[in-house]
Amino acid sequence: MDITTPITEEVASSLNIGDTITISGYIFCGRDAVLPKVVKLIEDGKADQLGADLKGNVIFHTAVSPAGVGPTSSNKLEIESSIEPLSKAGVKLHLGKGKISEKTIAALDKYNSLYAVIPPVTALLEEKTLERKLIAFPELGMEALYLLKVDKYPAIIAAAHGRSIYE
Amino acid sequence: MNNFDYDKTVALVCDTLVKAGSTFREDKKEAYRNAIKNEDNEKAKWVLETVLENAEAAEKNHSPLCDDTGIPHIVLEVGEDAAVSGRMLDAIKEGVAQGLRKLPGRPMGIMGDDSQRLDQSGGLNPDSAGVEPAPILLRKCKENVVRLHIMMFGGGPAIRAKTYRVFHKHDTQVVLDEIVKWATEGVAQLGCSPCTLAIGIGRSHFEAASMMLQAQVDGRYDVQSDMERQITERVNAADIGPLGLHGKTSVLATFLKVGPQRASGVRIVCVRPTCCFEPRIATVEL
Numbered sequence: 409m410d411i412t413t414p415i416t417e418e419v420a421s422s423l424n425i426g427d428t429i430t431i432s433g434y435i436f437c438g439r440d441a442v443l444p445k446v447v448k449l450i451e452d453g454k455a456d457q458l459g460a461d462l463k464g465n466v467i468f469h470t471a472v473s474p475a476g477v478g479p480t481s482s483n484k485l486e487i488e489s490s491i492e493p494l495s496k497a498g499v500k501l502h503l504g505k506g507k508i509s510e511k512t513i514a515a516l517d518k519y520n521s522l523y524a525v526i527p528p529v530t531a532l533l534e535e536k537t538l539e540r541k542l543i544a545f546p547e548l549g550m551e552a553l554y555l556l557k558v559d560k561y562p563a564i565i566a567a568a569h570g571r572s573i574y575e
Numbered sequence: 576m577n578n579f580d581y582d583k584t585v586a587l588v589c590d591t592l593v594k595a596g597s598t599f600r601e602d603k604k605e606a607y608r609n610a611i612k613n614e615d616n617e618k619a620k621w622v623l624e625t626v627l628e629n630a631e632a633a634e635k636n637h638s639p640l641c642d643d644t645g646i647p648h649i650v651l652e653v654g655e656d657a658a659v660s661g662r663m664l665d666a667i668k669e670g671v672a673q674g675l676r677k678l679p680g681r682p683m684g685i686m687g688d689d690s691q692r693l694d695q696s697g698g699l700n701p702d703s704a705g706v707e708p709a710p711i712l713l714r715k716c717k718e719n720v721v722r723l724h725i726m727m728f729g730g731g732p733a734i735r736a737k738t739y740r741v742f743h744k745h746d747t748q749v750v751l752d753e754i755v756k757w758a759t760e761g762v763a764q765l766g767c768s769p770c771t772l773a774i775g776i777g778r779s780h781f782e783a784a785s786m787m788l789q790a791q792v793d794g795r796y797d798v799q800s801d802m803e804r805q806i807t808e809r810v811n812a813a814d815i816g817p818l819g820l821h822g823k824t825s826v827l828a829t830f831l832k833v834g835p836q837r838a839s840g841v842r843i844v845c846v847r848p849t850c851c852f853e854p855r856i857a858t859v860e861l
Contacts, residue, residue, distance in 0.1 A: 426618065426820075441695065471642060474703065475681040478642035481731050481766050506731075506766030507819055525818045527622050528767045528851065529629035530642045549699035550682060562625065564618060564820060573820055574763075 410560070414464025415500035420520050423565050425573050429524065430560035431503070435466040439480050441551035442544070443467070443490035450497045459543050460555055462498045468526075468561075469504035472540055473550035476530040479505040482523070488512055495521035503563060507574045513567045523567035536561055579861075581666045587859050588670020588723065589677060594857035595725045596644050596678045597637050599630040603827075606796035610769065610824040619822025623769070626817075626851050640852040641767075644680040645727030647671050647708035650792050652716035652724070659721060663861070664711070667723065672704035674725075679703045712785055720860045724792045727855040732770075735761035736847040738780050743842050750776070750842055751802060755809045761848040762825050763815050769824045771796075771854060772806060773847040777834040783845035786832040791854040794830025803829040817851070830854075 411419060413433035423429070438446060449455055455462060469487050470477045482488060482504030491502050492515035502516075502523045516523055526533075539557035546552050566573045599607075607627045614620040633640045649667065653659055674680075684705030687697020699705075709728075716722055741753045754774060762770050773794070775786025799807070806829040816822030836842060 428618070428621070471681065471683075473642065473681045473683075474679040475639045475644045476642045479766070480643070481734060481764075483764060483766075484734070504766070505818060507764055525766065525820070527625045527629070527818060528641050528643075529625055530640065531633035531636060531638050532625065532629045534638065535632075547698065549701060551699070564818070566819070 413466055414461070415466070416464060417520055420500045420522055423522055423568055425565050425568050425571050427565040429563050429565065431466060431501070431563060432559050434460070434555055434557050435468050435503070436460070436462070437468045437470050437472050437477065437554040437556055439469050439471055439551055440484055440486040441548045442553045443494070444486050445545055446553060447490050447493045450493060455497065457544070458553065462494065464498060464500050466501040466503055467494060467499050468556070469502070471550040472554040472556070476534045477537065477556070478528040478530040478533065479503065479526050481506040483508055491515060491523070495519035508567060508572070513572050514570060516567055517570040522565055524563040525566045526561060526563045533561065579660065579663055581662060584663060584666035584861050585670040585673060587861060588667050588725070589673040591723065591857045591859040592647060592671055592674025592725050593637055593678050595855050596639050596680070596727050598634045598857065600856070602796040604630070606827045610827060614823055616816060616820070616822035618820045619816045619824060622817035622820060623824060630852070639678055640855060641729060641850070642681060643729040643731070644678055645729045645855060646706060647675070648726045648728050648788060649708055649711045650724040650788060651711050651713050652722040653713065654716055654719035654721070656719055657721045663721070668708070671708050675703040675706055680706055682706070712788055714789070722858060722860050724856060724858045726788070726791055729850055729853060731765055731767055732847050732849045732853060735765050736845070737761065738783055738843065738845040740841045741844050742840050744840070750844065751805060754806055754844060754846055757846045758806065758810045758826070758848055759813045759815070761846065762810060763813070763819065765848055765850065766819065767850040768815060768819065769817050769827045769851055770848045771827050772810070772829040773849050773854065774806070774829065774831045775834065775845045776832070777843050778837045780843055780845070782834055783843040786834045787845040787847055790830040790832035791849070791856060793832065794828070794854070796828045799828060800831065803831050806831070
């Protein structure tokens with residue numbers, strides 16, 4: 409299934425574990441250093457400072473550097489703990505790699521949000537990355553919050569509606 | 576060595592680092608082709624095909640296989656009458672720096688004092704060459720040359736690797752059982768499988784880790800010992816699969832190196848579940 413951001417509630421509801429998807433449009437990129445800061449902005453009611461709307465969006469767990477992009481482990485403490493608050497704020501798809509916990513899978517279900525895994529194929533993703541823009545926390549370098557425009561990033565739904573491929 | 580040429584050595588090391596970060600060795604490509612042929616799970620097969628396609632694109636473009644371009648780890652082999660000078664070590668260091676800029680390596684070196692480097696408050700060095708290589712491991716070789724192996728170590732496998740003692744009860748199988756247990760746990764959490772398991776067994780944590788490093792230099796996908804084959808087959812039986820999507824191929828192969836052991840009930844074991852791209856390795860004679 410080809411998905412274009414922003415992702416609607418209906419599209420999120422229609423996807424199931426094991427579904428192969430492609431993602432096109434604008435997506436956020438962030439990882440260990442920046443995601444807790446984004447969560448703090450949301451908690452402080454300052455999400456508008458991000459300069460882009462989280463609702464219906466995708467968070468790709470990656471650095472953005474001259475080396476390209478590629479998923480980091482989503483089960484790292486600071487990344488996995490961001491999944492629930494970001495889902496609550498409207499993020500519909502968390503894109504990364506690695507097994508996530510039952511607690512996180514339940515939190516995703518609560519907010520009709522999804523987790524998908526993407527192969528770490530940096531050389532191929534480079535050809536599908538159309539634009540990249542640093543949008544917040546520039547002092548974090550490659551770990552800052554970025555917005556990418558992408559064309560058909562490949563992924564597989566790994567957690568949806570309380571179930572996961574890790575069962 | 577008498578004919579040591581600083582500039583030539585820098586250039587050789589630079590190109591070898593780029594090759595390590597952007598290419599699969601032929602035996603690894605063949606291991607992927609065999610895994611694709613034998614995989615029944617369509618999603619697992621798709622991941623394996625995509626990783627191999629990515630390797631072909633990276634090799635063609637001389638670009639990184641993975642955005643986590645890794646920390647350079649070097650093994651230096653020295654022949655009978657060959658010599659390594661301080662100037663040669665300087666040339667190797669400069670070659671690594673130039674290679675990181677050329678690849679390009681991910682600028683992920685942390686700046687600052689001891690405390691700042693721990694909590695990352697010193698900021699990131701924007702230069703790809705700000706990533707310093709790990710200490711060089713030296714060993715002797717039969718040929719009368721100085722041979723350099725560069726390996727690029729990513730962060731995911733480092734999170735899942737484990738170095739710890741095993742009480743062997745004077746039974747090799749006890750050690751293998753523990754390795755399979757650690758590896759299965761690590762591969763399940765890793766995300767970027769299929770793995771190559773790099774394992775070292777020694778008398779100390781340092782020796783076990785150095786054996787793990789040498790296992791990646793010496794290991795071959797098409798030459799597997801009985802112990803290596805057993806470990807691979809048992810971890811694959813856990814049905815983790817590429818990217819955790821299930822299937823036959825959680826592990827492509829195991830590279831195991833057993834060092835000298837002491838009279839004791841304990842063995843020190845280092846297990847690194849390397850990712851789908853590792854070992855990212857290239858070799859050159861200087």
